[in-house]
Amino acid sequence: xxxxxxxxxxxxxxxxxxxxxxxxxxxxxxxxxxxxxxxxxxxxxxxxxxxxxxxxxxxxxxxxxxxxxxxxxxxxxxxxxxxxxxxxxxxxxxxxxxxxxxxxxxxxxxxxxxxxxxxxxxxxxxxxxxxxxxxxxxxxxxxxxxxxxxxxxxxxxxxxxxxxxxxxxxxxxxxxxxxxxxxxxxxxxxxxxxxxxxxxxxxxxxxxxxxxxxxxxxxxxxxxxxxxxxxxxxxxxxxxxxxxxxxxxxxxxxxxxxxxxxxxxxxxxxxxxxxxxxxxxxxxxxxxxxxxxxxxxxxxxxxxxxxxxxxxxxxxxxxxxxxxxxxxxxxxxxxxxxxxxxxxxxxxxxxxxxxxxxxxxxxxxxxxxxxxxxxxxxxxxxxxxxxxxxxxxxxxxxxxxxxxxxxxxxxxxxxxxxxxxxxxxxxxxxxxxxxxxxxxxxxxxxxxxxxxxxxxxxxxxxxxxxxxxxxxxxxxxxxxxxxxxxxxxxxxxxxxxxxxxxxxxxxxxxxxxxxxxxxxxxxxxxxxxxxxxxxxxxxxxxxxxxxxxxxxxxxxxxxxxxxxxxxxxxxxxxxxxxxxxxxxxxxxxxxxxxxxxxxxxxxxxxxxxxxxxxxxxxxxxxxxxxxxxxxxxxxxxxxxxxxxxxxxxxxxxxxxxxxxxxxx
Numbered sequence: 001x002x003x004x005x006x007x008x009x010x011x012x013x014x015x016x017x018x019x020x021x022x023x024x025x026x027x028x029x030x031x032x033x034x035x036x037x038x039x040x041x042x043x044x045x046x047x048x049x050x051x052x053x054x055x056x057x058x059x060x061x062x063x064x065x066x067x068x069x070x071x072x073x074x075x076x077x078x079x080x081x082x083x084x085x086x087x088x089x090x091x092x093x094x095x096x097x098x099x100x101x102x103x104x105x106x107x108x109x110x111x112x113x114x115x116x117x118x119x120x121x122x123x124x125x126x127x128x129x130x131x132x133x134x135x136x137x138x139x140x141x142x143x144x145x146x147x148x149x150x151x152x153x154x155x156x157x158x159x160x161x162x163x164x165x166x167x168x169x170x171x172x173x174x175x176x177x178x179x180x181x182x183x184x185x186x187x188x189x190x191x192x193x194x195x196x197x198x199x200x201x202x203x204x205x206x207x208x209x210x211x212x213x214x215x216x217x218x219x220x221x222x223x224x225x226x227x228x229x230x231x232x233x234x235x236x237x238x239x240x241x242x243x244x245x246x247x248x249x250x251x252x253x254x255x256x257x258x259x260x261x262x263x264x265x266x267x268x269x270x271x272x273x274x275x276x277x278x279x280x281x282x283x284x285x286x287x288x289x290x291x292x293x294x295x296x297x298x299x300x301x302x303x304x305x306x307x308x309x310x311x312x313x314x315x316x317x318x319x320x321x322x323x324x325x326x327x328x329x330x331x332x333x334x335x336x337x338x339x340x341x342x343x344x345x346x347x348x349x350x351x352x353x354x355x356x357x358x359x360x361x362x363x364x365x366x367x368x369x370x371x372x373x374x375x376x377x378x379x380x381x382x383x384x385x386x387x388x389x390x391x392x393x394x395x396x397x398x399x400x401x402x403x404x405x406x407x408x409x410x411x412x413x414x415x416x417x418x419x420x421x422x423x424x425x426x427x428x429x430x431x432x433x434x435x436x437x438x439x440x441x442x443x444x445x446x447x448x449x450x451x452x453x454x455x456x457x458x459x460x461x462x463x464x465x466x467x468x469x470x471x472x473x474x475x476x477x478x479x480x481x482x483x484x485x486x487x488x489x490x491x492x493x494x495x496x497x498x499x500x501x502x503x504x505x506x507x508x509x510x511x512x513x514x515x516x517x518x519x520x521x522x523x524x525x526x527x528x529x530x531x532x533x534x535x536x537x538x539x540x541x542x543x544x545x546x547x548x549x550x551x552x553x554x555x556x557x558x559x560x561x562x563x564x565x566x567x568x569x570x571x572x573x574x575x576x577x578x579x580x581x582x583x584x585x586x587x588x589x590x591x592x593x594x595x596x597x598x599x600x601x602x603x604x605x606x607x608x609x610x611x612x613x614x615x616x617x618x619x620x621x622x623x624x625x626x627x628x629x630x631x632x633x634x635x636x637x638x639x640x641x642x643x644x645x646x647x648x649x650x651x652x653x654x655x656x657x658x659x660x661x662x663x664x
Contacts (some may be wrong), residue, residue: 004039005060005190006049012056017404019048019057020384024272025144025352028384029399038399041352043143045292046187046300047268059187059301062204063214070179070204071103077170078104079163079202080230081184082111083242085318086297086311087208087304092318093227098220099183106174106231110182113166114238114250115335117343120159121251125262125287132278133287135247136347137161139188140292141271147352149279160198160345162241163189167201168341169233179203183211185242185299188292197345207301233334236326239319242296243312247289261286267294357396365392369408382406444492451492455485504547504631511542511585511652514552515576518559528563532573539580544652550628551652557621558589558648565593565646580654584634589648596640604638 013034020028020035027041028048037048037057049057070076078099085092096107114137124133136142136157145156160168167180181204182189193202206214215222240246245264247253253262263285265274271292277283293299297311304311357365366388371377377388383404385391394400403409462478465471519533559574566572569592577588596604607623629636633653640646 004037004042005044005187006037006042006046007058007060008034008036009056009058010034012054014054014056015404016053017382017384018051018053020400021381021386022047022051022268024268025148026394026397026399030401030404033401033403041147043140043147044188044191045140045144045268047292049187050300059207060190061210062181062190062206063210065204066181066206067214067217070181073179074103074105075177076104076179076181077106077108077174079108079110079166079170079180079182081163081182081186081242081296082109082114082235082239083185083296083299083302083311083315084183084208085314086242086306087185087302088222089304089306089310089314091222091225092314094222094225096228096230097225098215098222100228101220101225102214102218104181108166108170108231108233109235109239110162110166110184111235111238111241112233112334113162113164113169114241114247115235115331116165116169116238116338116341117159117162118238118247118251120343121157121247121287122253124157125251125253130286131155132283132285133157134278135287135289136345137241137247138291139186139192141275141290142347143188143191144271144292145275146347146350149275150349150351150353152275152279153347153349155278156347158344158346160201160343161192162238163192164198164201164345165341165343167193168343169338171201172338172341181206183208185296185302186293187300207303209301209303212303232330234322234326234331236328236331239315239322242315244291244295245289246295253287263288265289266291268292354397357393361396362389362392365395365402368402369405370411378407380407447488447492451485451488455482455489458482458485504550506545506547508543509546509548509551511544511551511587512537512578514548515555515559515578515587518552518555519576522559522563530572531563531566533559533563533576534573535576535578537578539578539585542578542580542585544585544654546632546652547628551632554625554628554650555587555589557625558650561621562589562591562593562646562648565591565595567593569593583654584651585654587650587652589650590645592645595642595644596638596646597642601638601640605636 015033015035017030017035020026020030024045024047025041025043027038027043028035029038030036035056046059049059066076080095080099084095088095099107117137121135132155134141134145134152134156136159139161142156145153163182163184167182170178170180180202182193182202183206185208187207190205192198193205214220237250237252240249243249244266248262248264263274263283265271265288271290274283274288274290278288294308295312297315298308302311306314366372366377369388371388379387383391383400383406385394385400388405391400391405395402458478458481462475462482465474465478515535519535522528522531523533559576562574566574571592573592575588575590577586577590579586579588605622605626607620626636629650629652635651637649638646639649
């Protein structure tokens, strides 16, 4: 069941925010990406309906009430808005026949209601006390004033609209039991006829669109019907009411462009401006005629393929076709006999303005969408609000969401894509490490036993030769066998270490102490005697929680690799920087060596990938290091410029905690 005049069809709403951009009352709240109309704030202007390309806005319909309850009484009177020729440009003389065919006993002109109220506007124009008077014919206008410009409610003319005037005329002259149905282009009329102060005049409101639905449902074909006249009373200049300045024409008020005391305003943007000007007391004119649409011929439910000028021409043609045969004496007599009809009304304070947030709150909201300065405020309007500041105000008033900002969403999407890509790479590496680890464990287990036998018997042969045979070549051959077997043993040991990743002995670990001990061992290694190792410990306390032995293996691998990369470098220097923030400990290992070719950067942590000479490496050191760091919930990255050096950056959580860690 619908609760408001305009509501949103959630499944059709596509986050385009066109309705927000068009809504003058800021009566649309975005909830989980859906543009929901706030009933109490809505002024029923219908502009959101016009701009929604997905037809996600629906208008409360009186079709069921009219078809199932009013027409069956046999006592229904149709009241046609004077803009009806614009909606039925080819068949407007057949509309009366069509309405009678579906069950209306009379078809009258709402335009006569405009004639009825014209005298009041003439009086306002002639006897103004100095205050600016605003016409009250357009319900969207007075709805807006009642809800958002309560200070100028006294400026609104205390006169009913033509619809209400004609409804009261029909009820008085044809009996209170008649059912009056207004048919027109205006959505706001649906809110007007339900107001308690005028609810005695009209029983239902249909839009032209809804009328066409009824015709289609009841298979009424206008082309096959005869042309018939509307029922009296017939309107005179009230027929011009839907046109710009039509009220002035009806009330015989001068509309000269040089007449500064009279202003005619139409269209949402200009109406917004004039209402604000009147509220700010910047307007000195005595009378302002305001229509929220560009004339009623541009109402949201006109439902015509004609452009503005063709619709205007059609209405004028209808007026001119009746003007010569019009009985002015009968018209005057009917007006006179209706002199006692109550055509006055009051307007009331329905204030919906929300308090303006503070500048501090606005700045805080802007910062949530990465807008920290004026230059960050793009004012692109993609959120539906003209400026970033107005968007922030809407968020503060609980009318908008952070995720409506398109540039902010794009930034978030790019960041999420990068994180997803990094996660996919890590997952891919983890899967490779896991599968290779399983293979490595099996291979190491199978090789260890025969390898032990080879080393045992080679050692026995070597001792026997040394004791009984002094053949130098035999001793050299056996030494080579033992050395190569030891190398195989180291490879197997690395394979086993690789396979055992995931098992940590946790405890306090002093990273600075580990690195200091490793650098001492490296410095006394004859291979690296020319290497200068510089350690910059920029923090005092660098103790974390982790597996000391495995972290030691990581730094041995990386520092040794850095030193080996300096073999052909004239500047043999390795720099180790230790730093931290509140969350992480950072260790940078920088060498001035040969660097890593760009095509190999992505492979450095891949098992068995190595650029070292044959016999110098297995390609498992960095793969093992990567796995150990990941098990410590840290990260390891590498950057390099070929010929200039390489940087390894290791980050470890400063406060590492584990739930049920695997212990050895």
